Amino acid sequence: MTFTAQLVNYVRDSRLADIPADVHHEAKRALVNIVGCALGGADHPAMDITIDALGPYAGPATSAVLGRRERFDPLLASLLNGISSHVHDYDDTMPRNYIHASSPVASALFAYASVNKVSGPDFLHAFILGFEIVARIGNATYPAHYDAGWHSTGSVGVFGAAAAVGRLLGLDAERMTYAIGLAATQAAGIREMFGSMGKSFHPGRSAQSGYMAALLAQKGFTTGRLPLEAPRGFAAVTAATYDLDKLVANLGQDFDLRVNTYKPFPCGIVIHPTIDACIQLHDRHGLVADQIEAVELRVAPLVKDLCDKKQITAGLEGKFSIYHAAAIGLGRGRGSLSEFTDAAVADPVLKRLRELTQAVGDGEVGEDNVVVSVRLKDGRTVGMKLEQSLGNLARPLSDAQLETKFRDQTTVVTPAQVDAAIAACWGVEELADVSTLIGHCVPAGQ
Amino acid sequence: MTFTAQLVNYVRDSRLADIPADVHHEAKRALVNIVGCALGGADHPAMDITIDALGPYAGPATSAVLGRRERFDPLLASLLNGISSHVHDYDDTMPRNYIHASSPVASALFAYASVNKVSGPDFLHAFILGFEIVARIGNATYPAHYDAGWHSTGSVGVFGAAAAVGRLLGLDAERMTYAIGLAATQAAGIREMFGSMGKSFHPGRSAQSGYMAALLAQKGFTTGRLPLEAPRGFAAVTAATYDLDKLVANLGQDFDLRVNTYKPFPCGIVIHPTIDACIQLHDRHGLVADQIEAVELRVAPLVKDLCDKKQITAGLEGKFSIYHAAAIGLGRGRGSLSEFTDAAVADPVLKRLRELTQAVGDGEVGEDNVVVSVRLKDGRTVGMKLEQSLGNLARPLSDAQLETKFRDQTTVVTPAQVDAAIAACWGVEELADVSTLIGHCVPAGQ
Structure with a gap:
C-alpha cells in the first residue's frame, strides 16, 4: 500500500476510543491554548485589514470567527482564525519540526463546526487526526523542508x-x-515573511486551502494519487532529503501531541529563559523596580547576537530584546501580551530597567539557560541559574498555567465567557455540539 | 535598488504608449486564444464540480465567469476562469520556460473587470505587464524550478x-x-497533478490567490520586502539555481509575448507533428478514410515511447495516442476538441484507421518532425516529411488560425457572440469598458 493510502485509510478508519486517554488530554490542552491565542489575536490590525480587504467578497455570513462579532462564510472564517491564532507567535510548537500545528487544523475545524453540527468527540477526534497528519508530514520532511526556507506551519x-x-x-x-492531493498542490508559505503579517497569513491560508481541498474532493475534483511520495510529489519537490517511513511508523500508537509545547511568553523563544528566571526572582524576593541598581545576564552567544536591542520603541522590538525580557520579569513579574505593546516598551520603569541591564554572551551557557544576577540598592545581590526554560518539554506549562495564559491574553470577550470557553475546551468530549464552545468565543453585541 | 523594487517600479510606472505595437498585437493574439480556451473549457466537469463544491460559499454574485451563466464573487470567478482556460491543455505556452502565462493573468483580470469598470487600454496594459512578470520570474528560475517538480503555470x-x-x-x-510578497508566499502547484483535474486547478488558484494578494496589499497587509531574492524568498526556496538578472534585463524593451506559442490541437505537444502532417495530406489529396489501406509513421523514439497507445476507449487517452493523431488527421482533416471526446475515440472509422497505422521510432526523426506514408486502396502511396510543427515559433498560428481555433472549441455561446467576442479581443484598445467583451462570453438566459 502506498504511503498516501496508509495515511488516508488511517484518517478514515481511526476510532476515538482507540486513541489513548493521555492523547485526548494533550489535545484538550492544545485546544485551550489555541482558542486563547485566537482570542488574543482577534483584534490585531492584521485581522481588521483582512476583513476590510476580503469581507466584501465573503459568502453567506454563516460562520463565526473566534473573538470577532462579524460572521463570514466558513472559508474566510478559517483564514481569519488562522491569522488571529498565530499573529502573536504565541501558539504551540512541535520541537521536532518547529511547526505550529494547532493553528491551521483548529482554525479550519472551528469554522467548519460553526456551520455544521459537530459533536465534541468528533471535533476532538478530527483535531487529533489533523494534528498527527501535520506532525508526520513535518517529521518526514524535516529538516530539509524547513531549512530550504519553507514556513512549514503553512506548507x-x-x-x-x-x-x-x-x-x-x-x-x-x-x-x-x-x-490530500489538493492540499499538496496548495502547499505554500516562505520564511521571508517572518517579521511581517505575512507569517500569520500562513496558518490562515493553509486552514482555508485545506478546508477548500476537502470540499472540492467531496464533489469529486480529481488529483494525482501519490501527492506525498511521487517523484513530483510534495516531499520530493520541497525537501532535498526526506524519510517517508516517518509518515506511517507506529501509526495509531505514537502521537506527536505528546511532544507538543506551549510558549509561556508571546515573544522570541530565545528570550524565554531570561523572562522565566527574572519572574522567579521577582516572586521569590518580592522585588520592586525601584530597588534594583544593576542587572547582569549571562546568555548563550547566539541569544546575545539575536536579541542585543536596548534602545527600542516598538512592542515588536521588545519581543526580541534580552533587556526588555529582564525588565518585564523583574519589574512586573510577568510576560503576557501587555508586556509587548508599544506602551509597555515606552514605560519609563521598564526603560530604566533595560538601561541598567548588561548582557554577556557566554559559551558555557546553553540557549535554554540563563544566569541572572541582580544588585539591589540595599547592597544585596540576588540571582539564579536557570537550567530549563518554562514551556519546554522538560518543564511543560501546567494545565493551570495554560488557563492563566488564556485569561491573560483575552480581552475581546467577558470574563464569564472566558470561564465558559475554558471549561468547554476541557469538557469538549461532553459537548453535543461544538457551537456551544464557539458561542463562548464570540463577543456580545453582534 | 533591489530586484523586487525594480519590478515593482516597472509595473507601477509603465505606460502603454511605451510598449511597442507588435507587443500590443501579440497580447491581443493571446487574448483571442485564452478567451477561446476559457469558453471551450467552460462546460468541463471540473467546472461543474468546483461550482458545486464552492458556489455555496461564494460572495455576492457580481462577477461573470467566461462561458457560464452563473455569477459569483470575483475571487471565485477568477478560479473558475483559470480552470476552464487550462483544462483542455489548449492554452498558450512559452517555449523558454513551459509556462502557460495567459491563463492565470487573464483569469484574474476578467474577473476584476467584471466588477470594476476597466477600459480596454488599461486591461491590455495590465495583461501585458502581468504576462511579462510571469515570463521574467519563470525565466529567472527555469529550468531548476520546473525540474524540481513545480508546475510553474501555478507557482x-x-x-x-x-x-x-x-x-x-x-x-x-x-x-x-x-x-508580490503575498503572491510569493502563496506560490504552489506540483507536477504530480498532471493527468488529473488538479493541473487545471493551478492557474485557477494562482489567479485567485494573486487577485487576493492585491486586495490584501491594497489595505496594508504587510510582507517581507524581498520576496523574490531573499535567502528565504521565492527563488532560493523553490529553485536550486537561478539567475536574478533575468528578472530585470532589458525591462521595458524585451517582451516574452513575442516568443509565446499557441497549440493548434488540444493534446500532447508530441503528437502535434503527426496531426499536422496528416491534415496536410488529407487536404492536399482529398483523402477519405475508406481509401486508406495502411499508414506508416516514423517518429522520434521518445514520441513512440510516450504515445504508443492503440487500444483506447477514453478521449483523454486519445490526447496521447500517436495512432489517434494519424486517424483524425487523415480521416477527418482536423484536430479540434471534438476529435478528443470519448465518442470520437469510439468512432469506428477512426478506430479502423488507428488499427491500420504502424509507428516506428526512428533516431533520425526529431520530436518536432514526422514522416508519414499512406498506402491507398488504388495502389497509390502518398506521404510527406514535416520539418516544423504548426504552432511552434517557426510556424506560428496565423491570426486567422487563432480565430478558427476559437470558433472550433466554442459551443457555450452563440455564433454571433463568438464573432463579437473575437472582434472585441482584436479591438480591445477601443473598448471603453471591457465588460462589453465579457458580455459576449456569457451564455444567454442567465
Missing part, C-alpha cells in the same frame, strides 16, 4: 486542515486522497 | 495575477511589494 499545516475537515465530511478513501 | 503564474490586478488597483510601490 505542511494545509494537510492537517484537509484531513481534519475531510474526516468530518466522511470522505471515502478515493476522495480523501484527492483532499 | 509562477500567481505573480502575474497579483501584478496585473495590483496595477489596476493603482497600488503604490510599498503595497505593490506586499502584493
